[in-house]
Amino acid sequence: MAKEQYNQNLIRNAKLVPMTNNQDDFGITNNGAIAIDGDQIVWSGKEKDIPEKYKKYNEFNAKGKLITPGLIDCHTHLVFGGNRSNEFNMRLNGKSYQEIAKAGGGIASTMKATRQASFDDLLSSSLVRLDDMIGNGVTTVEIKSGYGLDIETECLMLRVARRLEQLRPIRIKTSFLGSHGIAPEYKDKPDKYIEEVCLPALMKANEEGLVDAVDGFCESVALNVKQLEVVFNLAQKLNLPIKLHAEQLSHSGGVRLATSFRAISIDHLEYANEEDAKLMSHSSSVAVILPGAYYTLNETQKPPIELFRKYRVPMALATDCNPGSSPLTSILLTMNMASTLFKITPLEALSGVTKNAADALSLNNLGQIKPGMIADLAIWNLEHPSEFSYRIGFNALYKRIFGGSL
Numbered sequence: 001m002a003k004e005q006y007n008q009n010l011i012r013n014a015k016l017v018p019m020t021n022n023q024d025d026f027g028i029t030n031n032g033a034i035a036i037d038g039d040q041i042v043w044s045g046k047e048k049d050i051p052e053k054y055k056k057y058n059e060f061n062a063k064g065k066l067i068t069p070g071l072i073d074c075h076t077h078l079v080f081g082g083n084r085s086n087e088f089n090m091r092l093n094g095k096s097y098q099e100i101a102k103a104g105g106g107i108a109s110t111m112k113a114t115r116q117a118s119f120d121d122l123l124s125s126s127l128v129r130l131d132d133m134i135g136n137g138v139t140t141v142e143i144k145s146g147y148g149l150d151i152e153t154e155c156l157m158l159r160v161a162r163r164l165e166q167l168r169p170i171r172i173k174t175s176f177l178g179s180h181g182i183a184p185e186y187k188d189k190p191d192k193y194i195e196e197v198c199l200p201a202l203m204k205a206n207e208e209g210l211v212d213a214v215d216g217f218c219e220s221v222a223l224n225v226k227q228l229e230v231v232f233n234l235a236q237k238l239n240l241p242i243k244l245h246a247e248q249l250s251h252s253g254g255v256r257l258a259t260s261f262r263a264i265s266i267d268h269l270e271y272a273n274e275e276d277a278k279l280m281s282h283s284s285s286v287a288v289i290l291p292g293a294y295y296t297l298n299e300t301q302k303p304p305i306e307l308f309r310k311y312r313v314p315m316a317l318a319t320d321c322n323p324g325s326s327p328l329t330s331i332l333l334t335m336n337m338a339s340t341l342f343k344i345t346p347l348e349a350l351s352g353v354t355k356n357a358a359d360a361l362s363l364n365n366l367g368q369i370k371p372g373m374i375a376d377l378a379i380w381n382l383e384h385p386s387e388f389s390y391r392i393g394f395n396a397l398y399k400r401i402f403g404g405s406l
Contacts, residue, residue, distance in 0.1 A: 012033045032045065075318035171366075179228055292337065295326075334353075335350070336391065
């Protein structure tokens with residue numbers, strides 16, 4: 001991430017939304033203040049209670065505006081080559097998925113474009129998408145590999161993700177997703193793909209320091225439980241946390257697999273059932289809900305939100321930014337989609353892009369406004385946090401604060 005010269009700052013005259021409790025309200029602090037020393041929050045509370053030692057800090061008048069933690073997009077495929085707008089056009093002109101695939105479309109087209117792209121090509125196209133996310137108040141983004149399905153391209157995608165963090169004031173967490181599918185050259189020998197490509201790619205990427213977590217896609221069109229177990233066993237040996245795309249298009253047993261490895265997050269989950277929700281509650285896995293894919297694919301099977309509530313499974317939201325099923329970069333629109341399509345409450349939505357999103361990435365120093373947290377903040381031209389979900393993609397960002405830098 002870009003290096004800044006940090007100071008001691010005191011934000012005053014703010015309406016704070018700290019996201020520090022799990023109750024039924026936002027816990028808004030009117031006439032609030034935040035003291036920041038370097039990149040850390042050292043105090044927050046009512047302005048009338050500011051300790052004397054912080055009153056000499058550099059003052060910033062928030063003018064009564066709403067302040068939340070910086071937003072976190074905890075599931076993206078931000079780095080990829082090409083785009084699939086032509087397929088979108090073909091679909092709307094009556095072509096079937098099979099016809100599009102025969103014409104070279106689908107994930108194969110993204111894989112081909114990504115393999116052909118240079119580091120600079122991937123970097124420049126990814127920066128455009130990342131800048132849009134930053135403009136939406138996002139301060140942390142998770143980025144996956146998974147469109148190379150060969151050793152070199154999987155590593156290249158993760159190198160690009162690491163470089164993005166150096167070029168912008170943003171935190172990047174990477175996930176190795178070599179188990180996103182089976183490379184076409186291995187379509188008749190999927191186990192060989194795991195042995196000869198996926199595992200060596202994970203080892204190489206980890207040796208280069210490119211991997212923060214290991215992800216997979218458990219589905220009939222991707223990898224099965226047995227194949228993913230091999231990948232996750234290696235991840236465990238490398239002391240890397242595990243995530244999983246599971247139960248998106250069918251019920252495949254992905255949740256049972258992921259919880260057996262104590263996955264930090266399990267994502268999509270449209271076909272998850274009550275037993276899955278119970279398993280997730282016991283493993284402390286975060287359910288990452290991805291309304292962009294549901295919307296784009298015009299799905300009808302909704303994730304079991306009521307079951308996640310019943311078993312107190314924490315829910316996060318993310319854009320799932322990708323070229324095929326969710327060409328979405330707005331976390332603000334994602335919040336509205338989640339509320340409108342899935343009846344997720346405004347409080348659940350904001351928790352899903354702050355505190356719970358941080359938990360989905362094992363980041364225990366982000367996503368809340370309280371002492372000890374990193375001072376990633378967003379200031380908004382909004383009266384109340386319910387407006388995040390109420391408005392349809394409206395961007396009310398006034399100022400974004402990254403690592404305490406005003």
